[in-house]
Amino acid sequence: MAYAKRPMRRTSLISPWGVGAIVPFPNDESLMIAGLDMWRYSTIDPFLIKDDRLQKRLGVKELRWPPDFREPKSDPENCNLTIPAVRFPRWHYCPFCGGMHYVGLYTKQPVCDAYQWENGRKCDPNNKYKKKLIPERFVVVCPEGHIDDFPVAEWLHFETGHEYDPNKCRIRRSTGGTSASLTGVMYECTCGAKKSIAGAVRPGGLARMGYKCKGSKPWLGIIEDNQEPCTCEPNDLKVLQRGATNVWFADTTSSISIPLDSDKASRKLLAAVDDCFEYVASHRVDGELDRNLIDFQAHKYSVNPDELYRAIKNRIDNKDQLPNDTESITENQYRRSEYDVLVKTSGSDALDFYCINQPIEHYSQVIRKYFNSISLVKKLRETRAFVGFSRLEPNSSKTVLEKKKMLKLGRVDWLPAIEVYGEGIFFEFNKETLTKWAAFPPVVSRIEKLNDAYQKSFFAKDEPGSLRPEFVLIHTFAHLIINQLSYECGYGSSSIRERIYCEKCSDNYDMYGVLIYTASGDSEGSLGGLVRQGESGRLEDTILAAIRNAEWCSSDPICIQSTGQGPDSCNLAACHNCALLPETCCELGNRLLDRGCVVGILEDKSIGFFSEIGE
Numbered sequence: 001m002a003y004a005k006r007p008m009r010r011t012s013l014i015s016p017w018g019v020g021a022i023v024p025f026p027n028d029e030s031l032m033i034a035g036l037d038m039w040r041y042s043t044i045d046p047f048l049i050k051d052d053r054l055q056k057r058l059g060v061k062e063l064r065w066p067p068d069f070r071e072p073k074s075d076p077e078n079c080n081l082t083i084p085a086v087r088f089p090r091w092h093y094c095p096f097c098g099g100m101h102y103v104g105l106y107t108k109q110p111v112c113d114a115y116q117w118e119n120g121r122k123c124d125p126n127n128k129y130k131k132k133l134i135p136e137r138f139v140v141v142c143p144e145g146h147i148d149d150f151p152v153a154e155w156l157h158f159e160t161g162h163e164y165d166p167n168k169c170r171i172r173r174s175t176g177g178t179s180a181s182l183t184g185v186m187y188e189c190t191c192g193a194k195k196s197i198a199g200a201v202r203p204g205g206l207a208r209m210g211y212k213c214k215g216s217k218p219w220l221g222i223i224e225d226n227q228e229p230c231t232c233e234p235n236d237l238k239v240l241q242r243g244a245t246n247v248w249f250a251d252t253t254s255s256i257s258i259p260l261d262s263d264k265a266s267r268k269l270l271a272a273v274d275d276c277f278e279y280v281a282s283h284r285v286d287g288e289l290d291r292n293l294i295d296f297q298a299h300k301y302s303v304n305p306d307e308l309y310r311a312i313k314n315r316i317d318n319k320d321q322l323p324n325d326t327e328s329i330t331e332n333q334y335r336r337s338e339y340d341v342l343v344k345t346s347g348s349d350a351l352d353f354y355c356i357n358q359p360i361e362h363y364s365q366v367i368r369k370y371f372n373s374i375s376l377v378k379k380l381r382e383t384r385a386f387v388g389f390s391r392l393e394p395n396s397s398k399t400v401l402e403k404k405k406m407l408k409l410g411r412v413d414w415l416p417a418i419e420v421y422g423e424g425i426f427f428e429f430n431k432e433t434l435t436k437w438a439a440f441p442p443v444v445s446r447i448e449k450l451n452d453a454y455q456k457s458f459f460a461k462d463e464p465g466s467l468r469p470e471f472v473l474i475h476t477f478a479h480l481i482i483n484q485l486s487y488e489c490g491y492g493s494s495s496i497r498e499r500i501y502c503e504k505c506s507d508n509y510d511m512y513g514v515l516i517y518t519a520s521g522d523s524e525g526s527l528g529g530l531v532r533q534g535e536s537g538r539l540e541d542t543i544l545a546a547i548r549n550a551e552w553c554s555s556d557p558i559c560i561q562s563t564g565q566g567p568d569s570c571n572l573a574a575c576h577n578c579a580l581l582p583e584t585c586c587e588l589g590n591r592l593l594d595r596g597c598v599v600g601i602l603e604d605k606s607i608g609f610f611s612e613i614g615e
Contacts, residue, residue, distance in 0.1 A: 006031070011418050013083065014386045015065040015250040019407045020145070020219045021389070022088060026122070028095075029109065030135040030242060031085035035220045036416070038084040041067055049417050050274070051383040054255040058400060059332060062414035063385055088218045089242060092133035093173040100152065100187075101133055105218055107278045135396050137185075138171075138197060139242045140206065140213075143392045145406055146225075147247070148216040151241060152184050152187060155200050158209040162193040200239050207234035211273040222407050238392060248385065249394035251403055256338045256499070256515075260345045263580035271302035273311045280312055288498045289313060295301070306345070310362070319414050339501045342375050342426045352381035355426070364540040365611065369433055371484040373424035374539060376531045382519045385417035386555060393458050396591070399571045424517025427473065427481075431512050434609070438469040442607050443597065447472060449563060451571055451593060457568040459591065465505030473597045473609050475588070478514045479579045480598065484546035489529035491518050494582040496530070547610045551599045553578035560601055567591055 004159045006025050008017070017023050019033050041047060041064070049063040067081035086105040093100045094112035103110045112131040138150040157164040170190045177381055182201060188194040199205050213232050215225030240247055251380045260588060276297045283290050288484035289312065291423030298305035301333045347353035357375045388403025404415070437443060451467040454460055478498040499515040533542060566573050566580070567589060574580060574593035583589065 009085065010066045010068050013111040013416060014384055014418055015252055018248075018250050018386050018389060020147075020217075021250075023085070023249040024243060028097055028132065028134045030087070030089065032219050034086040034091070035087055035409050036412045036414070037220070038083065039067065039416075040084075042081065049383055049419050051255055051257060051417075051419075053258070053334075054253065054339070054383050054417075057255075057329065058253065058385060058387060058404075058415060060413055060415050063383065063417040065415050065418060066416050070554070079165075086221070087135075088147075089139055090137045091134065091136040091149050093150055094131060095134055096131060098172040098174050098437075099514075100136075102149075103133075104221075105221060110168055135242070137241050138201075138239055138248065139168045140211075141238050141240050141247055141391045142213040142230055143217075143236050144230055144233050145389065145391050146213055146217060146230055147213050148214055148218075148390065148407040149457035150197075150213060153189075154209060154211065155197070155206075156187045156189055156195050157191075157193050157261065160193040162189065162191045162194060162257060164193075165191070176308060204235050205239065206237050206527060210234075211236055211237070212397050217406075246392050248365075250388045251388045251390060251394075252384050253387050254382055254384045254499075255334075257352045257383065258338055258341045259351050268301070269303050269307055269311055272275070272303050273315060274307060275301070277312060284333075289316075292445070332503050332506075332509050332511070335499075335501055336511060338499075339509075339511045339513060340516060342377070342501070343373065343428050345375075347379070352379060352421075353377075354379040358536070360430075362536045364536075367540055367543055370430055372428045372430050372608065374534060375428070376534050377424040377515070377517060378531050379421070380424060380517060380519070381419055381421050382517075383417055383419045385415050387388075387415065393516045402434075420519040422517050422530045424515050424516045425464060425530060427477075427513055429470075429512040430432055431510075434470055434473070434512055437473075437609050440607070442604055443469050446572070446594070446596060446601075450570070450592065453564050453569040454592065456590075457570055459568070459570070459588075463506075466504065467505060468507070469597065471500070471502045471504045472592055472594050474512065474514050475500055476574065476579060476593045476595060476598050477610075478516060479574075479581050479586070479593060480550050480595075481516055481542070482581055482585060483507060483579075484542050484549065485516065485530065485533060488542060489533045491529060494584050497585050498587060500587060508583065515541070544613060547599060550578060550595050553595070559600065560596060566593070 003343040006029075008023070012205070013033065017033060019035055020317070022032050024030055042329065044062070044064065045066040047067065049065060051063060055061065063143045066083060084435060087103060087107050090103050090105065091100060092103055092110055096217050096278065097112065099112060101110060102113070102338060110133045136152070140150055141146045153164050153166070168190070172188050174188070175184055175188045182198040183196045185197045186194065187197070212234055213229040213230035214223070215228055216223055217225065219350055269597070280289065280293055280297060283293055289309065292310065293518060294309050295305045298308045299420065341347070344353060345357045346355050350523065355375050355377045358371055360371050360373050363374065388398070388406050389399060404543045411426060438605040443449055447469045450472065454467050477500075478500065481500065482496045483491060485491070486496060496518050499517065503511065513552060516530070533539065553575065554575075559578060560573045562572055565575060568591065570591040570596040573596045579595050581594050596607055598604060598610055599606055600611040604609045
């Protein structure tokens, strides 16, 4: 896929880039991915992703792969598809003369017009270079998701005694001098005004000059939203560098495909159901299937008519069991359906999901106390959909409907998504052992320290209440196991992910488990190494090694005695030397981790859930 021959991976349009994100391209070019209204497909069918549960939850009719650039010979109908983008920031400057230019959203690569300065300096008089303009480094970001150019002209002429005349004033940007800080970034105008950017980046800097958010949405072509003006306070506006990590946070929702069809269905029958299901289901009369139509489809695909009828009816019944108002359900409520199939043998090799549940008696006595069962997930399909984005802080508390509204102008009833395939190991913890440990007073006292930091962070908005020891333990255990598995099964740690089935602050759905799985965007299936490592005789050694390695960190005793470290101080004994993982692995951005809950602390080893293993 490309925009004017600027290549980009399809999976990157879900995260780390997507609608509303500023993408830095080579040769000092900065573009912002445009809204979904501007995405064009020649034909939709090759890009559709089927995930009924996720589609219902997000309230959309379709999930689509982002378009990709294809050669005319390989796909004549979908060749030369591109992802649209707008030029942002609009303020640009010349690297030779420093002259600043305000360009349009749809301008091609801007170049300097080589205007004459009063001091006689001219930009490259011999036209030796291509004088491509460089986008300004600074932008103004609003907590409601709006973004705009840094008001260069307004800031430069504020409190300088000079009036800005856009027809006469020409602004120049310079850097360097005696300071490498922001005071070295200077703006000067032909009218005599001169000022650095340093004061604007301080809290309330823009509020002093009376600047308010315009509600700009450049990715939708809206420069100033007069219909829906922003209601944020001027002090909430931030001046950031366009490449800062808090300018754009992707909001994605993932789903594990669980069986809606009979486990005994053959591949041939399932293929027939997939092809004709929508057509047959849409031709029901008073909710009843047209048997003649099913017989015709069975003859067409050479399958048994009775089996095809039962398979289609079974899929309809399973779809109807999904709640109608799924946009308002919680993440834990959504995951409970997945938990129910992970704790038992379900699916088959003919489906996208195949899980074999192993009773804990199949494993060594050393780990039986801690788990109820282990499930070997030989096949799984994960769908990741891009729902929206936020700025300044991730994980906004907005509803799904509010998030989707930021991605489009018109009635777009689809969302971009990707699907990946992999394998995994599911650990079902022993509830009785776990809850008894969580009620141990020293454990409660230790988690209270972590809970204090959690309540002060913005993450507490997503799930109010006090942090549960069970969640911290399962989350930290997942990190330690991922680190160990990456050594033993051949996958890189960045390609192994966690999916936690346990509530952070409440216990409404009775889930105590974690799925460790590989689902890389470039993977078209399973290599088998992860499942093989979960078999009896191997998994026990992996768990033992992970627990014993966690007993000592190269940063100890500082790490194990920490009262708060990491992002927002939302970790206790967890650092890059022991428990932290690449950002792609962790659901919580490497937060809410504590190695002490797993192996104990120097003063009291009994705090650790697995402390007996390390003895």
